[in-house]
Amino acid sequence: MTLPRPDLLVEAPYAPNPRRVRIFMAEKGIDLPREQVDIMAGEQFLAHAERVGTFHVPALHLDDGSWLTETVAICRYLEALHPEPNLMGRDAREAAEIEMWSRRMEFQLFYPVAQVLRHGNPKMAVMEDQVPQWAEANRTRVQSGLELLEHALSRDGYVAAGRYTIADITAFVAVEFMRTIRQELPEAHDATHVWRGLIRARPSSVP
Amino acid sequence: MTLPRPDLLVEAPYAPNPRRVRIFMAEKGIDLPREQVDIMAGEQFLAHAERVGTFHVPALHLDDGSWLTETVAICRYLEALHPEPNLMGRDAREAAEIEMWSRRMEFQLFYPVAQVLRHGNPKMAVMEDQVPQWAEANRTRVQSGLELLEHALSRDGYVAAGRYTIADITAFVAVEFMRTIRQELPEAHDATHVWRGLIRARPSSVP
Known part of the structure; x- marks a missing residue:
């Protein structure tokens, strides 16, 4: 089975949830194009919400056109694509x-x-x-x-x-x-x- | 690899998190001995906290002597032991x-x-x-x-x-x-x- 690949991470500077995903990716050596949303300027409620369907960041875009949000759901998906080093459990x-x-x-x-x-x-x-x-x-x-x-x-x-x-x-x-x-x-x-x-x-x- | 088996579910009547686990188990046909903690009487802060290490319910006891808490962690473990019917994703x-x-x-x-x-x-x-x-x-x-x-x-x-x-x-x-x-x-x-x-x-x- 071929899983859709991530091709963009939308994140926000300073915000803690995007940081969790950044650290998770860095540990696994995953490099992706990134875009920043300025949440103090309310950008998440405008174009971001329009295209993702929710104002939450981080958001991961997949190459089947879909968006994934929720930090832990994003991390678990990345773990499936990049199992090593293991960060969520070996069994x-x-x-x-x-x-x-x-x-x-x-x-x-x-x-x-x-x-x-x-x-x-x-x-x-x-x-x-x-x-x-x-x-x-x-x-x-x-x-x-x-x-x-x-x-x-x-x-x-x-x-x-x-x-x-x-x-x-x-x-x-x-x-x-x-x-x-x-x-x-x-x-x-x-x-x-x-x-x-x-x-x-x-x-x-x-x- | 042999996974430890659950042998007791500690829950509380009326509380919503234990209900999530009860429904999850019922969908999978899992039957386990159960004990009730009376959270309105504060029982979770006494003997329950003493033996589990936290006052949270539900708590799942495993036959290796350990306790598992957090509703979704409990459900994911039960899903691994009882994959069908699938409730958390096939891929x-x-x-x-x-x-x-x-x-x-x-x-x-x-x-x-x-x-x-x-x-x-x-x-x-x-x-x-x-x-x-x-x-x-x-x-x-x-x-x-x-x-x-x-x-x-x-x-x-x-x-x-x-x-x-x-x-x-x-x-x-x-x-x-x-x-x-x-x-x-x-x-x-x-x-x-x-x-x-x-x-x-x-x-x-x-x-």
Whole structure:
């Protein structure tokens, strides 16, 4: 069976979800033409939404004319086309552990960081009907998410499966994105500091 | 390679995520011993968290002694053990479309419905530091999610891939869970009404 090939990645500078896909692609050595959408200027609601059918970025164009969105769906498709290095699990058991941890990092760390920014920063009012109390509530969630990350990393240095996977990408992009909400890693989170240093040193991590 | 077998599903009555797993298992004819956690009594924070390592339900116990949480990770593992009927994609292209739509339904419909309930219903204050303004903001999101669902179903009757998949399960459980926030399907959403009737008639849909 011949799978349609990707021929364009539409992304946005600074935004964390496109960064997840960029890192995923860099780890696999995938090079694709790219276009930028300026989400602070609202471009995603205009021509981008018109052609993709949704305002979400990133979006992957395939050579059968279709578009794929949703970061993890994009990554899983790229993993099927470029299996090595494996980032989502070599067998069903490992894939389950990696997906479980990647989702925990999404819901308990990545998403709360984004909520603090989107509902707490006046500049983001162009993208969001802001609920400042929700931004505040998510500061606490970010702390809990960081505790969970430290707990995971304390076992064997990576978020899941004892090796670098998409779960590390999700968590790393979330931690790096904390810069936008002026939140620091707790000093005491030794395993997370070591891990962040190692991940930052990977060539795939250039912003 | 021998994969560890599931031997227990821990779930909670009424909660939507356990229902997604129940439907998924029923479609595949998977029968497992089950235990109930009373989340309104806070049981998930006690013995359940102690043994699973997280308060989340559902949780799947495997015969190697490990626990798997996160609804979609559980479903994907069960799909690997019981490939038929296929609910998550027969090839990478179809899997990508199904994952994209299942995630759209999660983030744009399922999650907003849950937020209206958790932040808007006084009974849920045992589970959540409530932000009533966030409940209100999510009413609007639920409406947008329903528009997206109607749009998807208007093409060929199912959420993704032209057949019944996990994307329908995610959307259906979200729509049925709207009962808890007293939100009705818009009259004009013809495709959704037809689809809901068909899905309700499936034996897997018994609550």
